[in-house]
Amino acid sequence: MAPTKTDKYSVIIPTYNERKNLPVITWLLARTFTQHNLNWELIIVDDASPDGTQDIAKQLIKVYGSDKILLKPRAGKLGLGTAYVHGLQFVTGNFVIIMDADFSHHPKFIADFIALQKSHDYDIVTGTRYAGDGGVYGWDLKRKLVSRGANLFATVMLRPGVSDLTGSFRLYKKQVLDHVISETKSKGYTFQMEMMVRARAAGYSVGEVPISFVDRIYGDSKLGGDEIVEYAKGVLGLWVSV
Ligand SMILES: Nc1nc2c(ncn2[C@@H]2O[C@H](COP(=O)(O)OP(=O)(O)O[C@H]3O[C@H](CO)[C@@H](O)[C@H](O)[C@@H]3O)[C@@H](O)[C@H]2O)c(=O)[nH]1
Numbered sequence: 294m295a296p297t298k299t300d301k302y303s304v305i306i307p308t309y310n311e312r313k314n315l316p317v318i319t320w321l322l323a324r325t326f327t328q329h330n331l332n333w334e335l336i337i338v339d340d341a342s343p344d345g346t347q348d349i350a351k352q353l354i355k356v357y358g359s360d361k362i363l364l365k366p367r368a369g370k371l372g373l374g375t376a377y378v379h380g381l382q383f384v385t386g387n388f389v390i391i392m393d394a395d396f397s398h399h400p401k402f403i404a405d406f407i408a409l410q411k412s413h414d415y416d417i418v419t420g421t422r423y424a425g426d427g428g429v430y431g432w433d434l435k436r437k438l439v440s441r442g443a444n445l446f447a448t449v450m451l452r453p454g455v456s457d458l459t460g461s462f463r464l465y466k467k468q469v470l471d472h473v474i475s476e477t478k479s480k481g482y483t484f485q486m487e488m489m490v491r492a493r494a495a496g497y498s499v500g501e502v503p504i505s506f507v508d509r510i511y512g513d514s515k516l517g518g519d520e521i522v523e524y525a526k527g528v529l530g531l532w533v534s535v
Pocket residue numbers: 306307308309310311338339340370371372373376392393394395397440459460461462482485509513514515516
C-alpha cells in the first residue's frame with residue numbers, strides 16, 4: 294500500500310542552539326517529501342536558544358510557507374520529552390516523525406520508514422543503529438559503550454523486542470503517539486526508551502529501519518552523567534511497573 298493523498302507527515306524537531314543545522318535539515322526534509330510526492334509539515338520546538346535558532350526558523354517560514362514550517366517555541370530549556378508533547382499539540386498530519394536537528398538522523402531514511410510502515414501497517418517505525426546495516430559514526434568509545442550499555446540494560450530487564458530503545462528517529466501513527474506519550478513519565482534521555490517499552494506493553498506493532506547515526510558536526514551534545522543515572526532509574530521503574 295502506498296501513501297494516499299490524505300496522508301500527511303508531521304515532523305517534530307526539538308531544537309536547542311541549532312542555528313547552523315536547521316536550514317540544511319529543512320532543505321533535506323523538503324526535498325525528501327517533494328521527491329516522494331507526500332504532504333508534510335515541520336514543527337520546530339525551540340527552547341529559547343541563545344544562538345538565534347528562532348530567527349532562522351522565521352526565515353524558513355518565509356521561504357517554505359507557514360503551512361509547511363511552524364515555529365512553536367517555549368520560554369526556556371525544558372528538555373526533550375516535553376518538547377515532543379508540546380509539538381504534538383500543533384500536529385495536523387495523521388503520521389508524526391520525530392528526529393534530531395543535527396544530522397545524526399538523515400532525512401533520506403524517512404522514505405524507508407514510510408514504505409515499511411505502509412507495507413505492514415505498523416503503528417510505529419523506529420530507526421535502529423543496532424540491527425542490519427545500522428551503525429554509529431563519530432562517537433568515542435565511551436559514548437558508544439554508554440549507548441550500547443543503556444540498550445542492553447533495558448533489553449535484558451524489559452525484553453521489549455526492539456533493537457534500539459534509546460534512539461529518537463521514529464515514525465508514529467498520530468493516535469498511537471498521543472496514547473503512548475500520555476502514559477510516559479520521564480522527560481530527558483530516558484523518554485525514548487520508556488516510550489518504546491510502553492508501546493510494546495500496550496501491544497503496538499513496531500518496525501525497524503537500520504540507520505547510520507552520525508555524530509553532530511556543529512554544536513555540542515547535551516548528554517551528561519546525571520542523565521545516565523536518570524536512565525538507569527527509569528529502566529528499574531519500568532521493570533517494576535510494566
Ligand atoms: N527544544 C529542545 N530541544 C533540545 C533540548 N535538548 C536537546 N534538544 C534538541 O534535541 C536534539 C537532540 O539533542 P542532542 O544534544 O544532539 O542529543 P544527542 O546527545 O546527540 O542524543 C541523541 O541520541 C540519543 C541516542 O543515543 C538519543 O537518546 C537522543 O534523544 C538524541 O537523539 C537536537 O535537535 C537538539 O537541538 C531541549 O532541552 N529542548
